[in-house]
Amino acid sequence: MLKLLSSAVLSLLMSLGLTPSTSPELTEALAVTTTTVATHNTLHGSANVKPLADVIGWQEVDTDAGHSKLGALEYYDHFRPGEGRLDARNSIAISWRKNKYEKTGDGSRLTHGGEAGVTPSRFVNWVVLKNKDTGAKLAFINTHYISGAWNGEHPERQERWQTHNAVVREVVADLLSRGLPVVLVGDFNRPLSQDIPGMNHLRTAGVDGVPIDQIYVSRGIGTGPAERLEKYGSDHFAYTATVQY
Numbered sequence: 001m002l003k004l005l006s007s008a009v010l011s012l013l014m015s016l017g018l019t020p021s022t023s024p025e026l027t028e029a030l031a032v033t034t035t036t037v038a039t040h041n042t043l044h045g046s047a048n049v050k051p052l053a054d055v056i057g058w059q060e061v062d063t064d065a066g067h068s069k070l071g072a073l074e075y076y077d078h079f080r081p082g083e084g085r086l087d088a089r090n091s092i093a094i095s096w097r098k099n100k101y102e103k104t105g106d107g108s109r110l111t112h113g114g115e116a117g118v119t120p121s122r123f124v125n126w127v128v129l130k131n132k133d134t135g136a137k138l139a140f141i142n143t144h145y146i147s148g149a150w151n152g153e154h155p156e157r158q159e160r161w162q163t164h165n166a167v168v169r170e171v172v173a174d175l176l177s178r179g180l181p182v183v184l185v186g187d188f189n190r191p192l193s194q195d196i197p198g199m200n201h202l203r204t205a206g207v208d209g210v211p212i213d214q215i216y217v218s219r220g221i222g223t224g225p226a227e228r229l230e231k232y233g234s235d236h237f238a239y240t241a242t243v244q245y
Contacts, residue, residue, distance in 0.1 A: 032244050033136040038229075039185035039213055040238035041144070042066055047234035049073050055096045055129065057142030057185040062091040062120070075099060079127045081108040088114065088121045092142045092186070101129040104137065109171060111143075111164035118157070119146045122164055124171050128180065136245055139175040143168055143186035150190045165194065172196055176218060181245040184216040187236070202226040202241050213239050221245045 038053035045066015049058075051073065061070055067085050070078060070093060077098040082089035089108050096103070105128035114121040126141040145164050149157035168184070175182050176198045184199060191210050193201035199216040202224035213236055215226045222243035229238040 033131045033134045033138075034242060034244050035131070035138055035183075036240060036242050037140065037183050037185060037215065038238060038240040039142070039187070039215060040232070041187045041213060041234055041236035042069075043234040043236070045069060048232040050232055050238070051076070051097075052229065052238055053240050054100060055138070055140050055183070056094070057140070058093045058095065059142075059144040059187045060091055061093050062086060062088070067093075070095065077103070079103065079106055079125060081106065081125065089123050089125065091120070092123060092125050092144050094125055094127050094140060094142050096127070096129055096140075100133070101131055104128050104130045105139075107171075109167055111167040112146075112160045119160070122146060122160075124164075124167055126171060126175065128175075137180055138243075138245060139178075139180040139182045141168070141171060141175070141182065141184040141186075143184075145187065145189045147189045150192075161190070169196055172199060180218075181221045181243070182218040183221075183243060185239075186214065188212050188214050200224075204228050204239060211237070211239070213237065215239055215241050217241070217243050 036053035038056045041059040042061055044060050045063040049069040075097055076095040079094040080090040108123055108125045111122045124143045128137055128139050130137050146157050146160045148154035149161040172182060189212050191212055193210050196216060198218055200219055202215045205225040205227055207228055224241055226239050226241040229240060231237050
């Protein structure tokens with residue numbers, strides 16, 4: 001199968017007479033897919049849920065109000081793998097524009113259990129989305145790490161954070177091994193970019209340092225920068241970026 005190339009390369013080949021411009025099969029094979037992605041911590045569902053991008057990873061959707069807002073978001077489908085509405089897995093929901101993408105795969109992995117007064121159980125959720133126009137697939141991962149591990153107040157939480165990070169790396173490695181372009185978003189609760197094999201952290205335009213809400217993309221599908229949006233009623237800014245694959 002021909003690898004996906006940019007439309008600019010396609011135009012150049014056509015201008016040189018090297019490809020037939022009338023071949024729909026070839027045009028589809030050479031077409032590039034552009035996807036906007038975003039991440040937002042909703043402050044336990046108190047934030048306004050906005051159509052931030054084609055694919056969105058949400059954190060702290062852990063209240064009835066938060067899930068009602070998500071359900072009211074027009075033109076999106078959602079991945080919430082927990083059986084009950086307030087299942088901890090559903091707090092890191094993933095949404096995508098249903099007119100552009102169809103889900104062809106998904107998964108959810110426990111990173112560590114919860115502890116009363118400290119943390120809920122934490123998970124890594126992901127979906128594989130197929131673009132309805134180009135047929136190209138994208139793996140999108142969303143997660144939310146334990147808080148307080150790196151702010152000097154709760155160093156005993158660092159072991160849980162590191163365990164979570166190891167699971168994230170395993171999930172990324174598995175999806176990359178399938179030949180999929182990968183996007184990873186989430187609330188990392190650490191103002192430091194992570195070394196995740198095969199992935200690049202996207203810096204945020206106009207922001208010094210690394211925010212705790214981060215976006216990573218597999219090498220070759222985007223160089224950033226990410227863009228910081230508004231808080232929309234949360235205590236976190238939302239972030240967005242564009243990838244091509």
